Amino acid sequence: MDPLARYDSLVDDSAAFHAACERPLPSVVRVNDIKATPDRVRQAFDEAGIGYESVGWHDGLFRLADDVKPGNTWPFVHGWVYGQEEVSAVPALAVDPQPGERVLDCCAAPGSKTTQLAALMDDRGLLVGNDNNLGRLSALRSNAERCGVSNLVVTRADARNFSLKPFSGDPFDRTLVDVPCSCEGTVRKNPDAVDDWSLDHIEGIAGVQKAILGRSLEVTREGGTVVYSTCTFAPEENEAVLQYALEEYDCRLVEYDLDLEHVSGITEWDGDTYDDSMTRAKRIYPHHNDTGGFFCAKLEVGA
């Protein structure tokens, strides 16, 4: 049985949901504002005869024609664009970092969201990109350098024990918590993403997610912002993790704008109930906008 069938009761149109999950995903690039503008990228694509279309809800995201390999284009060589799944551009927008702030991306590699945060900060202020795997960190560094990011500190730590010591003990203004997850929402990109699906795996990874979110709330200043995101549908990894944070830490869910079709977070699953404010979180299903699946919630610390 298809493991994703367990979400049929959550989606408005389960046939459309499953059909979308079967389709391959279009290739999308994000314009890196540190080095280029959407207009200049458009002009470069036109000059090179590269097929693309705008996504509509974001002027810096382009869907490429099926035959285009973005890595083999001048805009990529120049670091003007970054190959990034469309929905994966959502969490950095929810973080909404400002130039000059102190921002942490605690599970950063390979760096699509980190480089997007840097661009939103106009490459000014302090951005920390952390990951615990050396190989992935090397990818993060090379992606950041190609994008011309110069305000990034790269650290290697388990995000559950992230230390403020290199940062004089000062907390961050904003933290992105884009946790490792069961990746059900990436099934269009990796058809084998759900091959080894098990509830045990989901519950195990949810424990890690709770610890990472908890530590992130601790290292973010009072009044600061924490954004929690996954590329999975499982409520155990989404609303249940947020419920834990609401119960154990001084924080609350807040609203944020998103011009992409989505539905609210849920307040009931499998006999459990969650806080009413869970409706401020957003679920994006593949059939909504012809993208991957995603979950994203914005929290305010100590308020």
Add this chain to the structure above:
Amino acid sequence: MTSENDSSRENDGQVFNRLPATAAERDDEGRAAREEVVEWWVDRFGLDPETFENYTFWEKGAGKVWAFASDLESPADVEGLGMTFLRTRQEHWKPTTDAVQRFGREATKNVVVLETDDARAFLRGADTDPEWDGDWGYLIAAHDIAGAVEPIGVGLYLYDELRSQMPKGRQREL
């Protein structure tokens, strides 16, 4: 040896050592001073010195200078700090591909603008023979794209040829 304000100590290639502000303030004879690093970019490529006003500069690895748009008191336990910027501790200092791509657009001299085929060859890592009457040594290799000149990487101009310095991992066949 660990961390902290190491401009007063010998070079330790494993940690980030802050560059001293001026040559007069350095204890490690081989270490470039911040002032010299900024001057090098200004002299070589005609950049506005204010470009680097808010940057701190660090050495990690022999001669490898990093540019960081912020500051940290003691970056003992970090893996990266801004971007690799300039190779020093050698007779002719050499800018990195990343730095040339990031800051080279504002350069007013020592920029060689390549024709379409030469630009592609340069990106492949091949030597080219562009028209050039200027200095020899490290140049910014650039091309025209989308209405303006954009840097590609670093070229070494010697004996009437431009040797591509594109790192292997950045070479492409377009």
